[in-house]
Amino acid sequence: MNARRIGAILRKELWEYRRNRSILVAVAIFPLIFLVQPVILLLTLPPTTATQLSHEHLLLYMLAIPVLAPGVLAAYSVAGERLQGSLEPVLTTPIRSDELLVAKAIAAILPSVAVAYLVYAVFLGFVLAFVQPGLASALLRGGDIVAQVLLTPLLAGVPTWLGVAISTRAGEPRVAQQLTLLASIPLAVLTSLIAFNVLPASAGLLLVFGAALLLVDLVGWRLVLPMFDRERLITGSR
């Protein structure tokens, strides 16, 4: 794969996001939801609930951010190009289909992961500054923080490939975004089950979970590539 061509599309995508208000709003809404809810919860919890809190993994609840945010961007990737009519000019250049898809995927993952880390940082800052020390120490556990940091980019890959795949088949970006969100829900439910200790967040489970995600992330482009049919995307027929 040619890094320069991947970089060109990546840079272009980031320029476009910056100027596309609807994309920015759509991406920002999930982090806000998953930040505000725990903040309100923590402000209303009495200190006596610290023991109960220590059995849950509230931090991991925010793993839903990298599950839901990148899909919005990824769903726009191919359908957005088709909407603008810019797909054909891009495909007349030497870029290969796999390079284009990888560039689009990175462009969806990078800002989503950055936003997720930013939200975590804000949340941690809030907890340290405003939450009662007993509750804060029950909440902030080293293992959870490490899991959160490591799982975030791995989680972002799955909805990204789902979004890119759906985007290659959808005629309209909004439809692609809605379908991607729908398809990402099972993964969001899974992270919530771990966060609320329905599935025990043991190191073993998280390791297996992380390994499975890594595998999907790495082979994702191979799974999506056959769906990126240049001829169908350009002519609308096959």
Added chain:
Amino acid sequence: MTELTTATSARAGSAAPALSVERLSKRFGDRLAVDDVSFEVARGEVFGFLGPNGAGKTTTVRMLGTLIAPTSGSAAVLGIPLTEQSGERIRQLVAVMPEAPGLYSRLSIRENLECFAALYATSDPRRRIEEALRAVHLADRAGDTCGSLSKGLRQRVALARALLSDPELLFLDEPTAGLDPVAAREVHELVAGLREQGVTIFLTTHRLEEAERLCDRVAILNSTLRSIGRPQELRDRLFSRALRVRTRAPLDDPASVFVGLPAVDDWRPDGPGGYVLAVSAPETAAPAVTRALVAAGADVLAIAEAQHSLEDVYLQLVNEDVEAEGRTR
């Protein structure tokens, strides 16, 4: 328009034709968009590809630009056989300006060009972008957002984008569609300049006067290739040569004047005092016709060889297809 610097010397040594197309066909479901098309385009040639809407012009460009695969037949682009594996290599050497500009509307002109310069791995992209912008007279608008541009300006940006990679072969799909006459003329000048620098240009157009002015040869396509050659050759092939005669007053007995003259095969009236004579050799017929008219006491206003335009050729061929289609129904 300003000239661009191109790798002319490197092009001069290439021996293979720019395009070699052999029995190329493309089917979309039940519809045969391009049927058994064969032609060659020489290096440095400006080749016009004409045809009505739906004739398969864009499909042919897309096949040769490696965007879609042919159903059957073969082709070589700049000597490289058109295969699934050769797409990347071919696309590095050619540029395609599609009919729709397809710009990133939220990005500026310069940002659009920067993206494409990087995709082509253009050496010294900054200089190349400046040259392309100057070539299409957009250097002072490089910061404008593409979404704010008129259709004509977008078309110019698309042309600048196609020039970025210094292509050996440039496919221009309706490059002057939507341009005002001044801008269209500038595009014509740019095409002429590129030809002088040895760039091969494959031009699809509806503007027949554009094809006549710019193209060394033209092909007329209507799913199948109907005719190919220099515009003058096509005219000679399709139309018999003719003289147009105008006299101050209608002749009393034109048949007695025109019938039997050397090299005059037939005649017909063409308005009051006007006559069209089918001739085999205008240079022989014209003096004989002049003498006959003077002898008949006619005041001769004009005798000239009738000129058929490329449009006449085009309409004749397309109408033949329409009539043939009507007969088969």
